[in-house]
Amino acid sequence: MISANRRTLLRVTGFAALATALGTFASPADAQEKIRIGYAISKTGPYAGGAGITTLPNYELWVKDVNAAGGIKLGDKKLPIEIVEYDDRSSSEEAVKAIERLANQDKVDFILPPWSTGLNLAVGPTLNRLGYPHLAVTSVTDKAPDLAKRWSNATFWLGTSAQISEALADLMGKLKSEGKIGPNIAMVSIADQFGIELSAAGREAFKKHGFTLTYDKTYPMGAQDLQPLLKDAIASNPDAFIAFSYPPDTIALTEQAQLLKFNPKIFYVGVGTAFPLYKGKFGAGSDGVMGIGGWNADSPQLKDYLARHKAATGKEPDRWASSITYASLQVLQQAIEKVGKLDRAAVAAEIRSGTFDTIIGKIKLKDGLLQEVWSVGQWQNGEFYALAPASLPGARAPVVPKAQWQ
């Protein structure tokens, strides 16, 4: 028994050694044949839901698009992309370990980011130390400007919590001055970094615009019944209901609001509002609901992107970070092509300083941050149009008060 085990062990070790040796010898030759790009993404665990809609389909679509066009242009030839993929299991430790592995063992040329604020902040220092460009797309944090200063390789694409809350408060302030809504707001938020940052920024921004918070509570992640919360929010008789929520709660809050016939003039819910799932579930009932994100749905490039996304992945993209994720990958590709060689530091510098043509228009980052980001959108006739900041081209006028639930 022991000897059999030992033999198996020897055989396994032998294979492993052989595989490693082959891998080591093979990689320098490979380097000229293709560009190896790696990522660790949440395929399991609590973040799988968000990663599965916003990030992963866009990685797949982009790789498909690039390879169909022959690859990334490097000097005078085009190199196809080869992908190395891991599951970070929604855990910071796993995500960091996977990054180390991608860099040191798989020796990939570039690394794409994980999904969520938490995981992007977790892998940030490692990507910085290893010298890989870090496209922290799906991260919303007020620390972004500081982090972009500290990590010269990193870029942030969704704006800060303060930006998002301020854009919402601005929009509502304008509606209040037009007499379309009153000064009372009921606000609920999920008790994690996302909810805490956005509600903290919201409290300040709403106060600045002369609003009163008649109800202001947090709820824990994974709450299975939000009706008690909503009943007290309704009892406070608000003009606007604001929820900084995650997809399951976004759905649950909307469903309960419909059941309770709660029809505030503004009904705003968080992550998930911009998902095709939302429209799919509530149909015409989604009309008038405001949420985080938005896009310029009339743009021909985005219409084309929507069609390609649907054809390649079988589903529509979300109307917030999906198109930005795809655009960030276009930026990466163009930066590599401009630099003309696999020089990661030069590519990172180019991403921060260059101007790029993407599906969301011309992009030029400032201080490592994408400045012009949609913060508030609204479902209008089956499409999630961007409302704020109103200064951006393509912003639509809000429909207020929201029609009664149907």
Add this chain to the structure above:
Amino acid sequence: MLLVDIILPGLVLGGMYALIALGLTLQYGVARIMNLSYGESLVAAAFGAFSLYSGLGLSPLAALLLAVPVAMLLNWLLYRFLLERLMRRGKDRGAQEIDSILVTFGILFVIQGAMLVAFGGQYYSYSYLSIPVVVLGSTLAVNRLVALLFAALVGGAVYLALTRTRIGTAVRAIAVDANAARLVGIDVAALSGLAFAFGGGLVAVGGVLVSMFLTFNAAMGVVFTMKALVVVIMGGVGNVMGALVAGLLLGVVETAVARLVDPGLTLAATYALFLGVLLIKPTGLFGRAAP
């Protein structure tokens, strides 16, 4: 009527907790399988109901007729060809529990992996019986009321079957002492398999009904396993009535805390209640100390 407005929605939430715990109480209490893949099985049933509803337009209540026998058969096969061997090999209850934990931990990843391949990681949700109904001045959703009704009916039926029938008595005997049950001529392996399969059927009932009003994805199983474990242990392992009462109690306490104290403390209240019950009665509300 704040009191009614707490108790009714609380009972409805608790009904769901009881419903998702009923299957585990049979699988763990009687068949001795600490089924860590419990939540994944529940989500799999939810996906099944979703597919039947969105693909064929079959209502979730009709889907039950299909899902329950299929789940029972699958669970019976699982017990017969995998778990029974472990149960026979394990020297005592402790060893059996550890083996079953390890195996079902593996099964968890198999089910989750299959769901990820089939449905991906994103969220799913559909609307069925999402109609408001006013009971004593409190607005409730019909789909959640249906879940409560099923929990009460199924729980009651299983309780009666366990206490009033010959097979039920035999099953309870196994739960108390499998070796002694064997001595009086009870076919422990066959009945344990039956209890496990029946538990699997109840998981399917829970999954199908819950899918009518909760948003779910392939990664969410662990949430249900945890909640079911809390309810089962609080109610007294293997006690159906205990699971029912503990589930309802949990729902009412969570709703009361959300309305009267702070919605942020519902999770804390769950575990405070759980610890409180275990401190006062370590075997759970309806549990009896092992002889």
